[in-house]
Amino acid sequence: ELPDKQEVLIGGIVTSVKLFTSKKSGEPMAFFILEDMTGNVSCTIFPTAFAAQRQNLEKDRVVLVRGRTSHRERVRDDDEDDTPIVEILAEEISPLTESMVSAARKASRIVVRLDPTRPETLRFVRDTIEQHRGNGNACPVYLRINRRDKAYEVRTELFAEYTDDFRQAVEHFLGRQAVWVE
Structure with a gap:
């Protein structure tokens, strides 16, 4: 529902992490899925942010993700649905600690x-x-x-x-x- 490039802060559990190498820079980056009580969202973290946030990204960890929405067109020809794919381009990943939940x-x-x-x-x-x-x-x-x-x-x-x-x-x-x- 959010427009493209909207800043967001979302929390959830990391359910999967796939490490990749950027074709552009040759540096590591990651794709991950963040899930909460309402569903899940695909997230991408590019090399520069990944280098700084890598230690906070692991499967089954509860985190807060600050980033921006990204709308992109579907890439498969056989897909008749013309709604864009929405994902989060992650800029910061912070582990959600019990003290943070309590303070919030x-x-x-x-x-x-x-x-x-x-x-x-x-x-x-x-x-x-x-x-x-x-x-x-x-x-x-x-x-x-x-x-x-x-x-x-x-x-x-x-x-x-x-x-x-x-x-x-x-x-x-x-x-x-x-x-x-x-």
């Missing part, structure tokens, strides 16, 4: 309180979020701005992993209780 259940979003009289805080918050993007356990970040007697909340397009380091960095600059999870 606890936090569905991060809220950062901003002082509208200090415009320099926005750049700081963005830089801090970029430094704490995490390994697949990131939550969307919302900004809360208090003006007069009303609070405004804005969802950003940024994601961060809520860790002690992240919380301490934000609180050091913005003050205590300037960031929390909901």
Whole structure:
């Protein structure tokens, strides 16, 4: 259902892995199947990403995969179905640990309180979020701005992993209780 080249983050179990050599570069790459409770999806990881992620790709491992959708036409002449084949071009593979599952259940979003009289805080918050993007356990970040007697909340397009380091960095600059999870 997603359009071509849409960024995705999906989790599941690796049910098969096939190693190949790239015809273009001669370097190793892999095709794998990721399965969850709703079905399975074919994934491809190209040589550069594979070199960095190889240790996280093995059969029967539960992982999070960050990548992009790829629509391609069917290649067999005898196939009458003209719907495209959709796969994931994997860029990152992270093992899903029990602590990550627990943290993800606890936090569905991060809220950062901003002082509208200090415009320099926005750049700081963005830089801090970029430094704490995490390994697949990131939550969307919302900004809360208090003006007069009303609070405004804005969802950003940024994601961060809520860790002690992240919380301490934000609180050091913005003050205590300037960031929390909901």
